[in-house]
Every structure is written in C-alpha cells, then in structure tokens.
Amino acid sequence: MAAPKGAIESTQLVKLGAAVTALWQTRLASVASQISSGLSAAFRYFSQPTQFLFVQRVCAAVLCVWIGLSLWTGLWSFFPEAPPLPQAAVINPISTDTATSAPAAVDIDSLVGAQLFGQPGDSVSAETLAAAAGRTPAMNEAEASVALAGIEDGAPDTRLPLLLRGVLAASQAGLGQAVIEHRKLQELYQVGDELPVSGEVVLAKVLSDRVVLDNGGRYEVLRLFEDGGLASLVTAVESPAVLNSSPEGGVDRALSSRTLSAGEDASVIAAAYRERLYRDPQSLAEVVQVVAVREGSQLQGYRISPGKAAREFSALGFESGDLVTAVNGMSLADPANTVKLYQAMRSAQEASFELLRKGESVTLNVSLGESAGEGDS
Numbered sequence: 264m265a266a267p268k269g270a271i272e273s274t275q276l277v278k279l280g281a282a283v284t285a286l287w288q289t290r291l292a293s294v295a296s297q298i299s300s301g302l303s304a305a306f307r308y309f310s311q312p313t314q315f316l317f318v319q320r321v322c323a324a325v326l327c328v329w330i331g332l333s334l335w336t337g338l339w340s341f342f343p344e345a346p347p348l349p350q351a352a353v354i355n356p357i358s359t360d361t362a363t364s365a366p367a368a369v370d371i372d373s374l375v376g377a378q379l380f381g382q383p384g385d386s387v388s389a390e391t392l393a394a395a396a397g398r399t400p401a402m403n404e405a406e407a408s409v410a411l412a413g414i415e416d417g418a419p420d421t422r423l424p425l426l427l428r429g430v431l432a433a434s435q436a437g438l439g440q441a442v443i444e445h446r447k448l449q450e451l452y453q454v455g456d457e458l459p460v461s462g463e464v465v466l467a468k469v470l471s472d473r474v475v476l477d478n479g480g481r482y483e484v485l486r487l488f489e490d491g492g493l494a495s496l497v498t499a500v501e502s503p504a505v506l507n508s509s510p511e512g513g514v515d516r517a518l519s520s521r522t523l524s525a526g527e528d529a530s531v532i533a534a535a536y537r538e539r540l541y542r543d544p545q546s547l548a549e550v551v552q553v554v555a556v557r558e559g560s561q562l563q564g565y566r567i568s569p570g571k572a573a574r575e576f577s578a579l580g581f582e583s584g585d586l587v588t589a590v591n592g593m594s595l596a597d598p599a600n601t602v603k604l605y606q607a608m609r610s611a612q613e614a615s616f617e618l619l620r621k622g623e624s625v626t627l628n629v630s631l632g633e634s635a636g637e638g639d640s
Contacts, residue, residue: 401455
C-alpha cells in the first residue's frame, strides 16, 4: 500500500534539513581547525627567543608611555587654573537701536561759508588753468572774445554720448576747461581739444553751466545741469509737443493776470515745509511733483502737480498743472538763480510765485513768517 503524499514530503524535508546541518557542521569544523592551526603557528613563532624579546620590548614601551601620561596629568592637577583674561572694552560700540535714530543734520550755512570753491568774484585766467594742467591755452582772451562770441546762441543740445561732469570757466569769453565723461571714463579737456567720439568733435567754448561743442562745423550744447539744478525733485522733462501752445507756437502765454494771497493755514504749512526743506530737501516730494518745461533748448519753468499730501498742495493755493516761472522775482529759466533762491528763502518772510495757469498769469503770495534764525534771536 502506497504512503500518503504529505508523509513523503515531510520525509524529504527532514532529510534536507539533516543534509544542511551536516554541511554546516563540516564547514564549522574546518574553520575551527584553521583557527587552531593559525594560533598554534603564531604561538610557536612568538615562542622563539628572538621574537619573544621583541614582544617584551614593545609591551614595556607602551607601559612606559602610559605611566608618563598618567604622571603628567596628575602633576598638572596640583596647579590652579589661570583666571580668564578681562574682556576688552569696545570703544565705538555698534548701535542696534536703528528704529529711533534720526539722521544727522547738515549745517548748510557752515558749508556755504567755508567757500570750498573760492570767494565769489574771484577769477582765474585761462593761462593759469592751462599751466596747472601742464598745457597752453589754444588762444588768448582777446582772440576768444572775438572768435567765440555768441556761438552758443541757438545751438541745440547735443546727442553725442557725452556727459559734462564739471567746468572751470576762466573768463566770460569762454576759455576754460571741462570734465567730460565718455563710456564711464572722465577726462579734463580745454578749449580746442578733440573729444573721444567719432567724427571731428572739438570743445569750442566753456560756460558756467554748459559747454559748446564744434561737431564738424555745427555748434551743439552739452549741459551741466539738465534740470536747472532741481534734479532731486524733477521726475521728467516735459516735451514741447504736449505744452499748451499759443498761435506763435510757444509755451503757455498769459491772456490775463491776477494776484492771489494764501490764507493763514497756508502760511503755517509753508513755514513748516520751509524748515523741513533745509533739513531734508526730499521731503518736498510729499507735497509737490516737479517737471521741467523747455521750449526748444530754453528752460521755461517747472510744471507742478500734487504729491502724496494733496490737501496741503491745495491749501497753499496751487492747482495741478501750474507752471512756475519765477519765485520772489527770480526767474527759474536761469539755472544760476537756483542757488540764490535757496539761500534767499531761508530768511524770506514771504514767497511770491509767478504762475501760468490755464492761459492766465497768476501771482500767488504765501506768508512764511519769521525764519528759524530770526525767531531765536
């Protein structure tokens, strides 16, 4: 009778397990035999007199090193630790309180009084300027007064890639030197020098606020102050194409005139902003935005519009789009009046603005009260 299938499989598994066990026993016995043989060989090797002496010396050296380290550690434990060095005091500590720190005020009067650029009215001859640069002038004063007379009249603004960084105007005749930048490289040029641009371009005349270039026989103007000295407030230059034109084709022309006087509220606001102007000129941008207006190459004035503080702008009597042409009788068409006006307004008790408003000439008078200096005296 045949045995059941399950019994056959169990018998096979038992045989397989016995075979694996026998195999592992054989391998373990072989490994143990190899280890025993290796230990025996090592013992026999180090049992030789020469090798045994070497092992003794190595053990003695290790023992000596360990004893030395122990003695060294124990010896230092008898000495007290040195006190820590005192921390050096910081002479100029860095202030972390930046939220409440105010910018340092600039004493503009002391800077103006220092006369950093010489006394008003001082003059330097063209020969002196040229000699300071190791050069000789291209012509003398008499020759320049004839050759350069009026060459800037009607000359258009140049389109050459040049920037005028500074001028040394030696005389009314137009002799002098100019610092001109081309491709981020600034050089000092005098009248008659050729400029580093393509074509035949020569510095022809040096004035106080611009220079005249001879571009292949055509006179062009390179200006020092593009926006009449009010660059910190001017945001753009208004194109003549968008100006209110008259039948003659110019800017706003006054068809009538009237005079306005601002109220007491405007006087308080104006006085407060005058004090802020001399501490922080950028603060005026909160009240007014300024755009230079030109007719051709001639500056006409400044178009104004309200800034963030529109209520104060209206309270002062201004309207958006007013064209300011003069302040306290000083024409804004002349860039040289900018510094004069800045100095005069510090002590002025009234500001008189001459405006062009929708074809009408308007004079707006704003009381400023006493200046800070007068009030303290």
